[in-house]
Amino acid sequence: MKKIFAILMISALCSCKKDLLDTSPYSSVSSTTMWTTDNLTDLGVAGVYNALRLKMGHSGLVSPYELYQMDRFSFTGQGRWDEPLLTGTITAGDPLFLNIWQMMYEGIQRANDGIKNIPQKSPSSTEKKARYIAECKFLRAYFYFRLNQVYKGVPIYLEPFTATEAVKPRNTEEEVWDQVLADLSDCINEPQLPERYATGDGNYGHVTKAAAYALRGKIYLYKTDWALAAADFQKVKDAGHTLFADYKALFKEANEQSSEMIFSIQNRSEFGYGNNFQLFCGWPSAYTRGWNYYMPSPHLVDLYENRDGSKFSWDAVIPGYTKLSVNEREVFFLRDNLTESEKAAAALRGAKMELYLPQGNEERIKAAYDNRDPRLQANIVTPYATFRGAYNFTNVESIQHMRWPFRAQAPIDGDIQSDTQINFFYFYRKFVAEGVTELVDRNFGPIDFPILRYADVLLMWAEALNEQGLLSEAVEKVNEVRARAGVALLNSNTATTVTGQEDLRERIRNERRVEFPNEGINYFDELRWATWKEKVFQVGNGRKQIWGANVSDYSYKGDHLYTWPIPSNEIQMNPNLKQNPGWID
């Protein structure tokens, strides 16, 4: 009986466990302890960088808001799906506007947190703290830059803020630029921030002074302060950034820390840490199979000059090409030895079959892609080119051919299989893994994504020089890029002779268009140059097959599209925000 009483007593006593109600989370850190150790300071800053990765999609989470994916709105790229922005049905409630807004402000919140709390709480060395604050300021500047690029004038918050404090009205576009410049200037003036990190440096991937100069120069372009821009670009060069010799190899993992890279989103082969190019730009017969959501536009392909710098012309390759209707042109892209039913189907689609050469059709079209700016082949898979993919969803490497119409994959000499079999589109080669060893999983590719690279700086620099009337200096910058690419230099022959500022302006723009496909640059360039309507909504444009036939048409909704709307959700939650003109909530 005593035993039983003892048990009862124990039962009653153990009920007095003191800390039963004082629980705390197991995998997160409370705000009171955050930033209070050197390690937490490191991790907090890494958390700010992580904002660059927000909304990075993978196969379970398609999320079309990444920078490179914006190329689907550009002149040089296109998407697999109809885009409301391009088909003229977009409204201010579109998730595109809300998601980018939210991601950028999240980055700002995190940067503000670091900028405020590192000085107050962190026990790290003064040097490190100074460097980290400068990095946070760069990142904050970058996020405000991304906002101001499209929304043009957004509320500025420089301290962490709560939901109830999110009631500020918009600042003007000019005020936001001033804020961005102020933050970047602080970075540049911070002695603890290195000019740049050497390849393999443990801190590689952190912000550098060169990055701050490059971004500040870009802001000056937006502000058309050409001289200031050029001065900053000079500083990037002074920091030791150069072009990498091999354009194609630049976009491979081995060269992701080459001296051309100024600032890039860091990727590695692990879930949550990598890029998703293979998934969204790859196609089913590429290794680990992709979905070809994002593809180059035929305009881009046509823009690549011949190797001698002369403009590419279809008629020069195939006389009479442009006189045919777009549907008739399909005939040139057909594979040799079509079966009768393939021929009948092509004829039914409108291909002008009397021009079909059963034995020489492939040879004829291949000529159009030969002797072009080498960047064409580096960036794009063109008809009858080959690609090292994987056979039939396995990990058996196979050389595949871009042929039309698609018949079948094969271990040897098979066709490239797309997710859009009834249409014939160009594919990106840039950033798509070749063979079966560059990648572990399509959801986490290892290659860093460049946000700022030296070729961008050189061409922005050329732009800044040209706008100041410094044509020969500008040509010099452009030629650095062209020389690396392997295309004839400007002023090297008749075709490449620069005829004046206007001509050079267009040449620089085209140089940017052909240099940066799939890097999230062209759409914003066209907006900045106010050429987006003229380029993207040129008469008859749309989502195009290789020969120019529209799969669906684009439709221009109005000039208000140049400025993104304040997301209608935000206007409803903060009536102090005023909508941009032309947008209907």
Place this chain on the structure above:
Amino acid sequence: MYKNFIETSFGTIPYCFRHILLKMKLTALLVVLAMLQVHASSFAQKITLKAKNATLKEIVAKIRQQADYDFLYNNRVAQELQPITVDMRNKDIREVLDACFANQSLDYNIRGKTILLQRKVSVISQQEELLTGIVVDERDKPLAGVTIKNKSSGETITTDDEGHFQCKINLHTGVILIQFLGYESQEINLNGKHTLQVSMKPLINDLNEVVVVGYGTQKKENVIGSVATINASSIENRSTSTLSSSLAGLAAGVNVQASTGKPGADGSNILVRGTGTLNGTSPLVVIDGIVGSMDAVNPNDVEAISVLKDAASAAIYGSLGSNGVILITTKKGTKGKTSVSYTGMTSLLRPNNVPEFVTDYTRHMRLVNEGFMNLGQAAIYTDATIDKWETAAKDPNGLTEHGIPNYVAYPNTNWGKELFGERKLLQNHNLALNGGTENTQYLFSVGYFDNPGTMPLTSADNIRLRVNLQAKVAKFLTVGTQTFGDIQNTSVVDVATAYSYLTQTVPGVYPSYRGVYGFPAAAEESATANNALAFLNSQGGKNQVNRINSTIFAKLDLVKGLTFETKVHYDNSYTENNTHPIPYEKWNFATNQLSTAAQTPAQMTTRYSLYKSYNVIIDNVLRYNNTLGKHDFGAILGYNEQYYNQYNFDAAKLGLIHPDLTTLNSGTTMTGINGDETDYGLRSVFGRLNYAFNQRYLGEVVIRYDGSSRFGAARRWGLFPAFSAGWRISEERFMSSIKSFIDDLRIRASWGRTGNNASGNYDHLPTYGTVPYSFNNQAVRGLAQTKLGNDLLHWETTTTTNLGISGITWKGKLNFEVDFYRGYTDGILFVPNIPATTGTAAAATMNIAEVSKKGVELSLGYQGKANDFQYSISGNFAYNTNRVEKYKGRLQEGFITDAMGNRVYQSNIGQVSNGSNTRILEGHAINEFYLYNIYQGTGDHFLADGSVNINGGPHDGMIRTPEDMEWLKQMVAAGYSFQPADGIDPTKIWYGDLIYADLNGDGIYGNVYDQQFMNKRATPAYNFGLSVNMAYKGFDFSMIWSAATGMSYYWNTIYLNQSIVAQGKSVPLLVADNHYYYNETNPNDPANNIQGHYPRLKGVTDAQNGRTSNFYFYDASFVKLRNLQIGYTIPSNFANRFSISKLRVYLAGENLLTFTKFPGLDPEVGPDSNYPTMRQYSLGINLTF
């Protein structure tokens, strides 16, 4: 040998264990057999008795050594008995007794396990003698407290705890009246009997019923809170896999809704008295006094269920009782009686309904083409391809050039039939052993449930065990346990994805031919059109939950009326999951080519995950009950604490050495390791005082004080009081005139507070969660604020007032109960939407809102009998409504003049409300629908002067005719705009498109300010339940109906009821059969359907018709026949010959009929289903020995 055996088995434990699990089914069967044997031998028991001049006492003792009989006799009988001499070997008890009492004036009478001995009636005496007896209920269980009245003297006595009584009475002329509340009174003429066994028959009314309430039981007559009871008979013999789903329609104010039909996940959501808060609405479930999970309980183990609906009855569970409390009492062992009962059933399963798609591929292709051509785009499928299918259809069994039948090479697959066409059987077996001795009682049960599901490879099975044991170890101490556990295996198949593949495929994919899966056969078809069968078969692994729940209790009788009970509870749930692919290839049967190669081992990923949770609960209660004259009072004082902890771990590796070797060690590249842990604690003290005067005036006070770890130290404690009072008006003298008609009439009133701590476990703390980043290719876990905190977080409190009246009339034939209630919840814990400007961190949980709810509940029952025909019918009705009283302020919208002098429309809807197409806003029901409205015009188009009539557009908002189009163009020309497509051409707004009303009058039709509150919600306002039971001789019949109305669904799902078509996606029959189509080039095209209900087809996207509008808004009311049973019980005299005490066979149906206007699937589940609910046709048996 023995030793050797032990060693061997130790050496192979893992194998043995696996083996044992595999053989579980067999084991269950063996247990049945073993028990049958045990039982049979106990009946066949023979008695050997040798005695010389023995007393009755000695004889009794000897018999009891050999057989389990109780003897009941009067001591005087024993004294009068002659010494007994007997010598019997291996004889039946009757023969032995005959021999013993051969020449004695003694009769015996065997009833069950009791042997009554009484004097042979011979001499008529005038004396009062001692009468001994026992009173039992209809199940032979002793009844305590039964009143025995001597009719001549008027003296009364009551039976003791074992149901025994003794009194002095004239055994020859005496008449006794036996009365017990809830039982039919009996008058017995003694006619010289010394001993009596009286079986009481229950009155048809249920006043005597003991109702389980929080921390105790109450007689129904004394219940003054609002408590609904459900007895075991309504949930036994059901083929529903979970207890929760079997409760539908059984109690007023208890709304039960299934959420999916997926085996293993098909527990229902229970809503007690509707919704009164913005967060979790699941009621607290208490199993034998311990908080738990309802679906862990085997429905066959349930003795009774009480639902505590009002605050006064739930307040004893204070902090957690806001959504009502469901008390489940399991069956306990019974003294002196061993019974073995088996119930088993098997059911044929059919899906309740399955979405229907176009299965003729040529039609499918033409419809898809129509959608693209409607947008001015090229057709997807060529005529050549369509021709191929048409030709093949004429000769389905003909062979292609590759020797494959046409019906395989050019398929027209009905995927709904492929996935749900198989007829499968569900099995449910339960075995219970129930018995005990004077001091120890036990219940042992084992159940096996196997639900194969209606979709291939989605089965779930379940083995459940229970031991309820209690032992009186000392006069003042009882100890015992309720221990139960289960092992549940569910399919690893990703059912939601497999189900979604119904819409993500086309009829042009053949499921499987000669063991090879089909690939889209048409050249134009999307290569990603799925083969759901291949998907289902491609997922290997296992998913198993092991749960063990154990409560150990000790009950101490301290002094009279004062008891102390302590319980220690531990439960543990352990979920193991392994998934790995099973490689397969897909074949294009039209071209006879391999289209998708099988995955190589190097591409395969294997993943293991473990998820473990446990609960430790300590519960100490001191109880006191006493009666002083007309004053009854009771009190309890208790302490309870709970600690819950859960952690999980998973790891995945890519690249296996062989497809069959799927352990982590066979993988090569680590692709992910994750793990986390979470916990919470709860500590409470509580007390209750109840008092009754003369069984007429009843009162009760409850106080509970709770602390939760989910709140910061400063705000963690909450006090929850409740008061209630009842008046049994029927006991008043002034009611005596109608007492013959009204058996019982009670008025009940209560007021009380309950709480809710339904926030996240650490929501009071702002936290930084880990996020991935890397520098120089080295991974780091960055930290970023992922949840905003709120250190002011505290208890959400619901104050409920309840007023009820209950009564029983017509001698118990009719009973009714009406309750009115009003609840007000304030400080509602809620995570409001916050501006995206604040970033991606989860918003802080806040005590932000106030909600009121009110309702009426009515239950009515009638029971009667006519000769052998017995019947009862009971119905219940509940009405419930809620209103958000306070949230973030009033909605203000209207035109203002801005700084530039422009008239602009402004609304603060985003600031003051939460949600999108359902919203939370002050003055409206919770999550009231907020939708665009379809334009509705007169159809006159133009005014007399030829100008456009803004109210003259199409009647139903669809542009159908050239006049409609002309009107639309004139409207646009006049400056009106039509959102969202905002333009007139085939890619924007065209024939067969919907336009939206301009509700705010700003000239823009269908912009965000044109949404409006619809005064409708998705939860039912009215619930009905109806049960009918009938019995005639051995036959019984029962059915349960339930109905819900006053709710609506917004159902607008791509490829199910939208007019969107795409490659690789199915076309729903609803839309295919009834959509707008007009061939402009051929007005006589037979396919023209300008009266079609659904908008014109469009390829891939449709901004214009996709608006969240009332076009897709449906009344979701339904009536369901939940259960129907027809049973037959074999007559007992026949059954007894086989030593069977009860044998019943029955036919039953579950979910047999649904009446609804909702065009989607089962309206009970809601608009979006990922697995249809089941309909079952069962055959079952109940067998008791």
